[in-house]
Amino acid sequence: MKQEFAVIGLGRFGGSICTELSEEGMSVLAIDTDEEKVNEYKNIASHAVIADSTDETALKEIGIKNIDHVIVAIGENIQASILAAVILTDLGIKKITVKAQNDYHEKILNKIGVDQVVHPERDMGRRIAHHIISNNILDYLELSDDHSIVEVKVGKKMAGRSLTELDIRANYGCNVVAIKEGEEINVSPSAEDALNHEDILIVIGADKDISRFEKNLVIDDD
Structure with missing residues (x-):
């Protein structure tokens, strides 16, 4: 059975989620207090409605209790975000995801x-910062407060060497969980095979x- 989603707040972040979910064929209820934004997404989402997410009666009337997963993507109004989250929790929504403005909000x-x-802003900032450091760092995803997964391109310091020779786990405490070779993703890479310049390592740690x-293996010295 297809999941039903609702996105509250159709700014840049919420609008992007609404569009992506819709393009993936999901049923999406788009909600905002701004009529112009709602009209913008009425042909993208399954349904788009003008509603105040801090009004419990209004949320009930649009059938929010029938939604499996609600994403609260309200912009700068932290109070509205918190109040909407409280109402959704009280209504027993199965899954609630909320965009936080800062650590106190979280x-x-x-x-x-x-x-x-x-x-989203903090996480994107981190990803961009890592990419700025080196073109070999393709992506960076935070898994928890102190663990992440990074996607790196094999550069000068690793090309032609094997995983056994590099011994990334022993030397750096990280684990190579997969290697992308063109369109193929190898989750059980041979530790003895030499890495190629076009290879991409997926590393967790x-x-x-x-x-x-x-610093030691990914960033190539000029």
């Missing part, structure tokens, strides 16, 4: 009991270990 949301808190790995 602490409150966690106390309320939402399922997932996201920091503690942030401090990943940082050492990047």
Whole structure:
């Protein structure tokens, strides 16, 4: 049975989620207090409605209790975000994801009991910062407060050497979980095969270990 989603707040972040879910064929209810934004997404989402997410009666009337997963993507109004999260929790929504503006906002949301808190601006900032450091760092995803997964391109320091020779786990405390070779993803790479310039390593580890790995093996010296 197809999941039903609702996105509250149709700014840049919420609008992007609404569009992506819709393009994936999901049923999406788009909600905002701004009529112009709602009209913008009425032909993208399954349904688009003008509603105040801090009004419990209004949310009930649009059938929010029938939604499997609600994403609260309200912009700068932290109070509205928190109040909407409280109402959704009280209504027993199966899964609630909320965009946090800062760490204090996140602490409150966690106390309320939402399922997932996201920091799109902070997380994107980290990803961009890592990419700025080196073109060999393709992607960076935070898994927890102190663990991440990074996607790196094999550069000068690794090309022609095997995983056994590099011994990334022993030297840096990180684990290579897969290697992308063109369109193929090898989750059981041979430790003896030499790495090629076009290969991409998917590495997981503690942030401090990943940082050492990047500085020593990923960032090519000019």
